[in-house]
Amino acid sequence: MIFQWYPGHMTKAKRMMQEDIKLIDLVIELVDARIPLSSRNPDIDNLGRNKARLILLNKCDLADEHANKRWMEYFRNQGHHVLEINSKSGKGIKDINRTVLEACKEKIERDRRKGILSRPVRAMVVGIPNVGKSTFINSYAGRACTKTGNKPGVTKGKQWIKIAKNLELLDTPGILWPKFDDQAVGLRLALIGSIKDDILNIDELAVALLKFLHANYTGLLASRYDMEEQDDMVQNLQGIARSRHCLLKGGEFDISKAANILLDDFRSGKLGRITLEYPE
Known part of the structure; x- marks a missing residue:
């Protein structure tokens, strides 16, 4: 399977970001x-060169806790500021203001030397x-400023949001x-839902997800779906179908329905905390 998705509005969005x-x-x-x-757009490094950088490991509650620590260390070694956050629960959000001011310390000090005291940090x-x-x-x-949705492509345009008197997003x-x-x-982008299903x-x-889980999280499938885990991934899909009563007319297993259940369980965290890649 070839993975690619680059609709026309993304070209326009990239051009807009270059201007801003x-x-x-x-x-x-x-x-x-x-x-x-895999979820870092390589164009951002070029776009944001010479700019302060803060990387937020979002959805940290869905990822392996040990892996999160390794990734935090990895990005710090790259010279970036980095935080773990969970946007839905608010975990880590209170630490962002302090980190933003730390990341922009040189800019704020330059403004102060020039007598500019009121210009907000723009991020x-x-x-x-x-x-x-x-x-x-x-x-x-702390308020609804933007449209949200559990699918790619909800935000179509740009908008400025005032967070505080000293910060605009x-x-x-x-x-x-x-x-x-x-x-x-x-493949990894498709698994987390960043490419339209x-x-x-x-x-x-x-099947690709089952192969990864079988190799890296042995026993997880058996625990979640009350099934005997097999080396054959189609048989594992059939086991999920049996567990979740996914049947077609005639009693055949509905493999496609079982596949959707597996992906939904992974994306929502019902399978547990899973990380699909680690630092080299």
């Missing part, structure tokens, strides 16, 4: 804690589709990049 970056002091980049590297919030930017902004601002649409050089990256083969996607 000159107004920005700080780039706040949300990544999915389950795939922190651009960036991230791939379905990484949770809108939920984060609403949680951070520019929300931007989620954008991917035109071509995945590594299809494993595309409509253009994917869900059965194949579920």
